[in-house]
Amino acid sequence: MATTSGSANKQSTLQISGMTCAACANRIEKGLNKLDGVTSANVNFALEKASVTYDPNKVKLNDMEQEISKLGYATVKETAQFQLEGMTCAACANKIEKGLGKLPGVTSATVNFALETARVEYSPDEISITDMQAKVKQLGYKAHVKEEDGSEKDHRKKEISRQKLMLLISGILSFPLLWSMVAHFSFTSWIYMPDFFMNPWFQFALATPVQFIIGWHFYVGSYKALRNKSANMDVLIALGTSAAYFYSLYLSLDWTFGSSGAHHELSLYYETSAVLITLVVMGKLFESLAKGRTSEAIKSLMGLQAKTALVIRDGQELTVPVEEVIVGDIVLVRPGNKVPVDGEVLEGQSSVDESMLTGESIPVEKKAGDPVIGATINKNGMLRIRATRVGKETALAQIVKVVEEAQGSKAPIQRVADRISGVFVPIVVGIAIVTFLIWYLLVEKGNFASALEKAIAVLVIACPCALGLATPTSIMAGSGRAAEFGILFKGGEHLEQTHRINAIILDKTGTVTKGKPELTDVVTDGDETALLRLVGAAEKNSEHPLAEAIVAGIQERNIELPATESFEAIPGYGIQASVEGNSVLVGTRRLMDKYGVDAKSAFPVMEQMEAAGKTAMLAAINGKYAGLVAVADTIKETSAAAVSRLKEMGIQVIMITGDNERTAKAIAAEVGIEHVLAEVLPEGKAEEVKKLQAAGKKVAMVGDGINDAPALATADIGMAIGTGTDVAMEAADVTLMRGDLSSIPDAIYLSRKTMRNIKQNFFWALGYNSLGIPVAAIGLLAPWVAGAAMALSSVSVVLNALRLQRVKVKH
Numbered sequence: 175m176a177t178t179s180g181s182a183n184k185q186s187t188l189q190i191s192g193m194t195c196a197a198c199a200n201r202i203e204k205g206l207n208k209l210d211g212v213t214s215a216n217v218n219f220a221l222e223k224a225s226v227t228y229d230p231n232k233v234k235l236n237d238m239e240q241e242i243s244k245l246g247y248a249t250v251k252e253t254a255q256f257q258l259e260g261m262t263c264a265a266c267a268n269k270i271e272k273g274l275g276k277l278p279g280v281t282s283a284t285v286n287f288a289l290e291t292a293r294v295e296y297s298p299d300e301i302s303i304t305d306m307q308a309k310v311k312q313l314g315y316k317a318h319v320k321e322e323d324g325s326e327k328d329h330r331k332k333e334i335s336r337q338k339l340m341l342l343i344s345g346i347l348s349f350p351l352l353w354s355m356v357a358h359f360s361f362t363s364w365i366y367m368p369d370f371f372m373n374p375w376f377q378f379a380l381a382t383p384v385q386f387i388i389g390w391h392f393y394v395g396s397y398k399a400l401r402n403k404s405a406n407m408d409v410l411i412a413l414g415t416s417a418a419y420f421y422s423l424y425l426s427l428d429w430t431f432g433s434s435g436a437h438h439e440l441s442l443y444y445e446t447s448a449v450l451i452t453l454v455v456m457g458k459l460f461e462s463l464a465k466g467r468t469s470e471a472i473k474s475l476m477g478l479q480a481k482t483a484l485v486i487r488d489g490q491e492l493t494v495p496v497e498e499v500i501v502g503d504i505v506l507v508r509p510g511n512k513v514p515v516d517g518e519v520l521e522g523q524s525s526v527d528e529s530m531l532t533g534e535s536i537p538v539e540k541k542a543g544d545p546v547i548g549a550t551i552n553k554n555g556m557l558r559i560r561a562t563r564v565g566k567e568t569a570l571a572q573i574v575k576v577v578e579e580a581q582g583s584k585a586p587i588q589r590v591a592d593r594i595s596g597v598f599v600p601i602v603v604g605i606a607i608v609t610f611l612i613w614y615l616l617v618e619k620g621n622f623a624s625a626l627e628k629a630i631a632v633l634v635i636a637c638p639c640a641l642g643l644a645t646p647t648s649i650m651a652g653s654g655r656a657a658e659f660g661i662l663f664k665g666g667e668h669l670e671q672t673h674r675i676n677a678i679i680l681d682k683t684g685t686v687t688k689g690k691p692e693l694t695d696v697v698t699d700g701d702e703t704a705l706l707r708l709v710g711a712a713e714k715n716s717e718h719p720l721a722e723a724i725v726a727g728i729q730e731r732n733i734e735l736p737a738t739e740s741f742e743a744i745p746g747y748g749i750q751a752s753v754e755g756n757s758v759l760v761g762t763r764r765l766m767d768k769y770g771v772d773a774k775s776a777f778p779v780m781e782q783m784e785a786a787g788k789t790a791m792l793a794a795i796n797g798k799y800a801g802l803v804a805v806a807d808t809i810k811e812t813s814a815a816a817v818s819r820l821k822e823m824g825i826q827v828i829m830i831t832g833d834n835e836r837t838a839k840a841i842a843a844e845v846g847i848e849h850v851l852a853e854v855l856p857e858g859k860a861e862e863v864k865k866l867q868a869a870g871k872k873v874a875m876v877g878d879g880i881n882d883a884p885a886l887a888t889a890d891i892g893m894a895i896g897t898g899t900d901v902a903m904e905a906a907d908v909t910l911m912r913g914d915l916s917s918i919p920d921a922i923y924l925s926r927k928t929m930r931n932i933k934q935n936f937f938w939a940l941g942y943n944s945l946g947i948p949v950a951a952i953g954l955l956a957p958w959v960a961g962a963a964m965a966l967s968s969v970s971v972v973l974n975a976l977r978l979q980r981v982k983v984k985h
Contacts, residue, residue, distance in 0.1 A: 183213055186235060186278070186300055188224045189250035190217070190242060205245050209233050235297070236281065251281060254303055255320035256292040258285070258310070259333075262395050262458075263407035264591065264642020265599060266315065269399070273313050277301055288646035288972075291320060293579070314398025337459040344388045344452040347380045351445035352958075374426035374442055381444035385419050389451040405599035407637045413603065414633035415450050417626055418443035418957065443627070443957075450634060450961040457639075457965025475574050475657065478530055478549040483514035499564050507546075507557040515548045516568045517559035524555030576662045576909070580653040585666035587932060588645035594940075602636040602947070609951045627957060631950035635960040636943055639968040644935035647975035652928030655979050660911035661921045668907040672891050672925035674872045678820060678918065679851075679863060679885070681877035682831035682838065685895050686845055686915065687807040689878075691720055693727025694788055694808070697779055698801030705801050706733050709793050712751035712758040715741040720789060721749075723805045744768075748791065759794040766792050766799070773799040787840030807841075814845045816915030819984065821846070823919060826871070830854050830862060830885075859885035876910075876918060893918065920983040927981050935971045942967050 190202065199217040202224060206215035211232025217224045226238060239249045261267055267287035274283035274292065279300020285292045294306060303319060310317035354371040370376050386393075392415070395408030422442045483496050486504040496514045499505065504520070507513050513526065525537035528550045537553050540546060546559055548568040565571065606629045613625035649666040656663055663669040683689050698705045710728035713721040714735055728735070739752040747768060748761015759769055763780075766773040771794040780802060783790040788806040792799065820827050828849040829842045838852035851862055859875070863885050866873045875882065875889035886892030886906050894906035895913055910917035946963065949955050955963075 183227050184230050184278075185225065185227045186238075188226065188235075188238065188242070188297060188300075190222050190224055191248050191250050202242060202245055202247060205241050206238060209237060209241060212238075235279070235300070239281070249297065251295050252298050254294045254296065254306060256294070256306070256310070256317040257320045258290050258292055258315055258317055260315035260391075260395070261287060261290060262391075263287070263637065263639050265399070265405065265407065266395075267642065270310055270313055270315060273309050274306060277306065277309055280306070286646050286650075287642050288650060292317065314395070314401070334459070334462050337455065337462060340388050341452070341455050341459055344384050344448070344455055347384050347388075348445070348448040348452045351377055351380055351448050354445065374422070374429055374444075377442055377444040378423065378426055381419060381422070381448045384448040384451050385415060388455060389415060389447075392451075392454075405603070407599070407639055409599055410602060410633045410637050411450070411454055413606075414630040414957065415447040418446040418450075418630055421623070421626055422447070443623070443630075446627070446630065446957045449958040450630075453958070453961040453965045457968055460965070460969040475570065475577065478512075479570055480512035480514040480549065484508070484511075497565065499561050501561055501564055503561045503564075505559050505561055507552045507559060509552055509554050509556065511552055513546045513548055513550050513552060513557075513559070515561045516563035517546050517548075517561045519544045519546060519557055519559050521558040522556050524557050525553045526557075527551040527553055573657070573662060573911070576664060577653060577657045580649070580663045580665050580669065585645055585649055585670040585932070587670055587929075588649075588666070591641050591645055591936070594641060598636070598641070598943075602633065605636075605947060605951065606630075606632040613953070624953075628951060628953050630957040631953075631955045631960045632947055634957055634964055635946035635950045635955060637964045639964070640935070640939035640942065640971045643968055643971045643975075644939050645932050647972050648928055648932045648935060648978065651975045651978040652924060652931065655981055656921065656924045659917070659920055659924070659983055661917055661924065662909040662911065663921075663925075664907050664909075668891060669925055669928055671872075672874070672908065672922055673929045675825060675874045675891055675922055677826040677828065677866050677871040678874045678876060679828045679830050679859075679866070679889070680847070680915070681859075681875075681882050682829055682841060683807060684878050685876055686813050686829060686841060686847075687809050689807065691723035691789070691805045691807050693724050693730075693803065694806045695783060695790075695804035696801065697776070697804075700800060702801075703731075703733060705793060705795070706731065706803075707735065708753050708756055708758050708795060709760055709803060711735045711738055711753045712741065712749055712760055714738075715751065716743055716749055718743075720791070720805050724791075724803055727805075757796050760791055760803075763792065766794060769794065769797065771797060771799055775799070776802050785836060785840055787837045787844070789837075809841065809844055810914050812914040812916045816919060817846045819916070819919040820922075823922060825922070828866075830859055832856070856882070857884060860888040863888045874918075876915075893921065916984070923983060924981065928978060931975060931978055935974055938974070939967065939971060 203215050203217040206212055206217075206224060206226055209228075211229045213227040213229070215224060215226045224238075224242075228238075242249055258270065261270070264287050267285040270292060271283050271285040274280055274285075274294055277296075279297040281295040281297070283292060283294045292310075296306070307317045307319075350371055354377070389411070392408045392412045396412040399405055399409055422444045425442060480496050482493050483499045483503075484506045485492055485494055485499060486506065491506065499515050505514060505517060509524070519540050519542050521542060523539075523541045526540050526546060527537045528547065530549055530551075540557065545562075546557070547570070548563075549570045563569070566575070609632050610625045610629035613628050614620070614622060618624050645666075649669060653663050653666070653669055656669075663672070680686050696702055696706060706728045710725050710733060714725045715738055716722075725735070736754055739755075741749065741751045743749050744761070744765065746762075747765040748759065750769075751758045759765055759771065763773070763777070771792075773792045773794070776792060776799060780790045780792070783804045786806075788804040790802050790804040792802050794800055817827050826849065827847050828851060829838065829845075829847045830851040831838045831841075832852075832854055835850070835852040838850050842848070842850045854862060859877075859882060863873050863875055867888075867890070872891075873889045874891040874893055875885045876893045876895055877886055878895060886894065891908060892906040893908045893910055895910045895915075895917070908921055910921065942963075946955070946960070950960055
């Protein structure tokens with residue numbers, strides 16, 4: 175916990191991870207002490223803590239954390255998720271975000287106005303959850319720790335029920351007032367209106383509960399905002415409706431007790447304040463209902479999880495909630511049931527539908543020793559598995575976490591909206607005052623009621639709700655829709671950056687190709703089965719990936735392999751073995767030369783195969799050439815179509831590989847890639863990315879997320895192709911769960927669609943305000959019409975964002 179030391183200095187404690195000995199502690203201590211502004215730093219190796227006294231005007235906690243990171247260690251951070259109550263517009267979100275961000279020990283705070291959540295990264299030794307909640311309360315709002323047991327959903331349901339009740343009461347009370355207003359128009363003179371509807375005290379009785387019961391939260395919100403030296407939507411609504419209500423009250427008193435008592439025709443504005451509040455409440459209800467739909471992707475992902483698991487404990491089969499399964503539990507999965515947690519098959523054989531994770535519709539065969547993933551479906555056999563990852567550690571939970579964090583993060587474009595929202599309300603209040611003065615002093619000299627009406631219209635039409643919703647709702651809907659297609663954006667910034675990509679580097683192995691060699695060709699003048707029987711028997715002793723591919727291909731042909739009497743691997747040449755009394759050689763040209771085997775007749779065919787991207791191996795039996803076998807890392811079925819789509823999108827496609835140039839060009843030509851970078855070492859891939867960036871390209875690197883980590887980190891966008899391993903998710907900005915290239919153009923397409931949607935929202939929100947304010951100021955907009963337009967603007971922005979949930983991609 176931070177404590178003040180002296181008049182200016184501050185003392186903080188940092189939890190450190192990664193230290194292995196006292197020397198590590200000394201290194202960190204020296205590094206921290208060198209920072210300008212640090213008075214003293216003491217690192218306790220046993221407690222793994224650093225106690226630092228420093229001048230906060232010269233050095234920040236972030237600076238210390240960066241120094242520790244440079245030294246190769248890490249500060250322990252925790253993340254808190256809060257459900258917020260009381261926000262009415264983007265200005266509220268900005269205020270909470272800034273307030274939390276200034277707290278000692280808070281590294282970052284992100285408030286999502288659309289989701290009504292806050293995500294705070296903090297140092298647990300510096301600040302507690304209670305401190306953060308107290309800060310939010312001080313700002314005039316409430317923060318509940320976000321639960322995973324559905325309490326958030328219950329809170330949202332209760333809030334929507336409350337809004338519906340408020341709207342019903344407000345609508346019933348406001349309807350007679352609206353009726354009396356409409357009946358004033360000449361074209362509605364046919365509408366019957368009881369005389370008492372025009373009585374000012376009848377109108378007062380209807381308007382007062384709406385103003386001070388239904389609309390009370392506007393006053394509370396205004397007070398809290400102004401107390402904290404900021405302004406929000408509540409200020410505009412409270413100002414506008416209060417002006418109309420209190421001016422009408424003044425006229426009512428004057429009509430009863432003053433000189434106007436004899437006059438029966440009054441221009442009252444009770445209906446303006448009441449109808450405005452009703453429309454705002456209605457708009458907020460529609461907004462809440464629409465916002466609830468933006469998190470459908472999370473709900474559908476969570477719905478994939480099994481609810482219960484059949485575990486064996488103390489020899490008994492027990493059905494328990496999936497949350498109670500622990501690592502090491504033995505779980506039975508019956509045919510047709512979902513696999514409850516990630517695990518390893520101990521007994522049984524079955525096919526498992528993994529389409530929820532990989533997008534591959536063909537079930538995957540599982541046997542003892544194979545891994546299984548939670549939420550996949552066991553098709554036809556009983557499986558006995560050992561739980562290896564449960565709860566938040568499962569693959570599905572990791573996916574949900576990535577999507578939640580992406581939906582809760584801010585895209586850089588949102589900063590524009592945040593800056594505008596921060597100054598918008600004070601400017602609007604200023605415009606409303608100027609509008610009132612111009613009408614009262616110059617246009618309709620002395621007509622207070624008319625000038626007030628124009629000022630109220632300006633205040634109401636300018637509420638910046640739509641502006642605050644423009645970005646987060648689109649990010650939520652876009653990232654959620656992407657997740658449904660197996661595309662996981664780690665944050666809003668990556669979703670935004672992806673649409674700028676104009677060059678893509680594809681790793682060959684495992685990205686363009688399957689990454690698993692297969693036996694493709696067998697050439698022999700003799701008996702093919704006899705040759706494969708001896709070659710397979712020899713190769714099954716080798717651990718080389720190509721040998722494994724040959725053996726697997728031979729076994730698929732249902733050829734039984736005999737035992738070997740002897741075996742020798744000759745590095746760089748091949749293998750030599752004795753099978754059923756036969757001397758067997760399998761390998762390169764050099765192996766044949768070494769043992770004096772004449773295999774020249776096979777060289778032309780061998781060269782043709784190598785030119786086609788295959789690896790060919792010669793075989794000799796008892797010192798005579800017998801044939802050759804070829805192995806290739808076959809191209810994924812979707813690669814050529816995906817490359818074609820990328821080109822159509824105007825994106826330069828480059829393939830990078832450590833393979834020889836002949837093989838690389840053969841693979842590239844097959845999928846339609848003209849630019850090839852061959853014989854590139856893993857560390858050289860990042861350099862190739864930098865070269866393209868230096869040429870002005872926005873580069874995406876696509877790899878497996880492990881071997882290509884340096885290049886993935888260097889690229890503007892790193893994409894990991896695979897089935898969502900932890901390492902791949904960590905290494906990349908975007909994880910493509912479905913292991914084919916078609917997800918790349920899909921990701922770019924979804925990013926482009928999302929950014930277009932955000933720009934549409936901005937255009938509508940800003941254009942609406944820019945046009946609405948002058949229209950209201952010149953008197954062409956009645957306050958109640960302005961209120962309706964303001965309410966509808968927020969709803970329209972959310973509904974536009976929801977269109978992203980219907981976007982379809984090509985497969």
